[in-house]
Amino acid sequence: MSGPQRGRRPVRLCVRCERVTEEPVVVSEVHQASGPGFSVYACPACAPHFPPLPDVSELMGGAR
Numbered sequence: 705m706s707g708p709q710r711g712r713r714p715v716r717l718c719v720r721c722e723r724v725t726e727e728p729v730v731v732s733e734v735h736q737a738s739g740p741g742f743s744v745y746a747c748p749a750c751a752p753h754f755p756p757l758p759d760v761s762e763l764m765g766g767a768r
């Protein structure tokens with residue numbers, strides 16, 4: 705089979721319980737000056753243990 709598989713769900717490792725989840729939730733974004741950053745994921749059960757991500761528009765004072 706060639707090309708991307710349609711309908712395939714993402715699989716990520718939960719940063720808290722270290723289990724593989726098919727329903728990853730972004731709980732943090734790591735930014736790097738030397739290259740691209742990355743997202744940190746948790747499973748739906750562990751995600752409430754992390755603070756909510758800040759709203760980018762609030763961080764910029766509502767500026768456009």
